[in-house]
Amino acid sequence: MKVLLISANTEKINILPLPLGLSCVAAATQSVGHEAMVLDLMVEGDSESLIRTTIASFGPDVIGISIRNIDDQAKDGRFLLDEVRCVVQNCRGLSAAPIVLGGAGYSIFPESVLTYLEADMGIQGEGEIAFLTLLDRLARKADLSGTPGLYMRGRGLQGERRYAINLDSLPVSRANEFLVSRDRGLWLPFQTRRGCPMDCSYCSTATIEGRTIRKRSPEAVVAELDRCVGDGFRKIFFVDNTFNVPAGYAKEICRKIIDRGLDIRWRCILYPGKIDEELIAMMADSGCEEVSLGFESGSERILRNMNKKFDLREVRRMAEILARHGIRQMGFLMLGGPGETRESVLESLTFADSLPLDQLKVTSGIRIYPNTALARTAIDEEMISPADDLLLPKFYLVRGIEEWLSETVKAWMADRPHWMT
Secondary structure, three states: OEEEEEEOOOOOOOOOOOOHHHHHHHHHHHHOOOEEEEEEHHHOOOHHHHHHHHHHHHOOOEEEEEOOOOEOOOOOOOEOHHHHHHHHHHHHHHOOOOEEEEOHHHHHOHHHHHHHHOOOEEEOOOHHHHHHHHHHHHHOOOOOOOOOOEEEOOOEEOOOOOOOOOHHHOOOOOHHHHOOHHHHHOOEEEOOEEOOOOOOOOOOHHHHHOOOOEEOOHHHHHHHHHHHHHOOOOEEEEOOOOOOOOHHHHHHHHHHHHHHOOOOEEEEEEOOOOOOHHHHHHHHHOOEEEEEEEEEOOOHHHHHHOOOOOOHHHHHHHHHHHHHOOOEEEEEEEEOOOOOOHHHHHHHHHHHHHOOOOEEEEEEOEEOOOOOHHHHHHHHOOOOOOOOOOOOOOEEOOOOOHHHHHHHHHHHHOOOOOEEO
């Protein structure tokens, strides 16, 4: 079958994101003999014209559309699905091929996104296996019921979602092959593990990837990195939610990068706990230049409310070690969550100001995602209705400090050019 895979994301949000997940699905699709074409709307100016030309020349039997972001996660920010709906409508007007949704954003809201975009079906979670099952059944005109993670518009979930346990059994993403040559100066997204057991109160990662960490073997990781370097990519963004968890696995990745002599620069996301100086030193030696450090609050009480499994002492220690090894660090504060007070806000701002950060991103209000502790709290406090699917963005911002919080953050940022909102 001819399969057109479209990355509908055009929102850059801090860093230009390249379609890693879609590349994984494309590689899997090709591995079983289908013809796959990847269309990244991020790098094209006239999406409508590009879609029209591609469908006319390629003639797809199936169209897959990947949805990365529902909104820009900023209070009073942008809702992004209306642009994706235009993509779906364009495809619908040009082809009779079934339209299948997927991607991280879709997986958080599988039924409501399917309804909103008026696509035919969608796959929640990892597509490398489930999408192949769907393609096989579509090709044979077989019954689609039982397909893992498949939602059909108006008919709901067709089969229990499944997770790939052995990531080495999946085809490698081949993002380095699907991306156009002009992208080689950008940060190439790279994933070594999936799943997160941390269960932070507001986080949607468990819905997207599950709560169990599943790892690729270090040998497979470094072999793929070597291929990416051979194709001209030198800037790697490890998009694992917690690069340093487990720490032993992270050290082995760094050790093999060093042993292979890979000439790369890389960045990652660190969990502020579970760190030691040996790991940071190995990260620096293997090419790490920058990390995202999501400590979120400078109040021990608020950290407990968020179900964080670290304390402020660990955050400070990590920041100081990173600074000693010359690794840039971007910190994050999320203000206004459950239990927040003026005192805890000032604690957080003071704590962040005392760290050797190169940048700090401050947000006021926390995006509420379904199936999270934050959503349950918001329901209990009657901020949202139990019937709200939360597709249209809702933010938790503790009552009574809204105006003061905005003014206070603005005042603190006035003489701190490395802080941003």
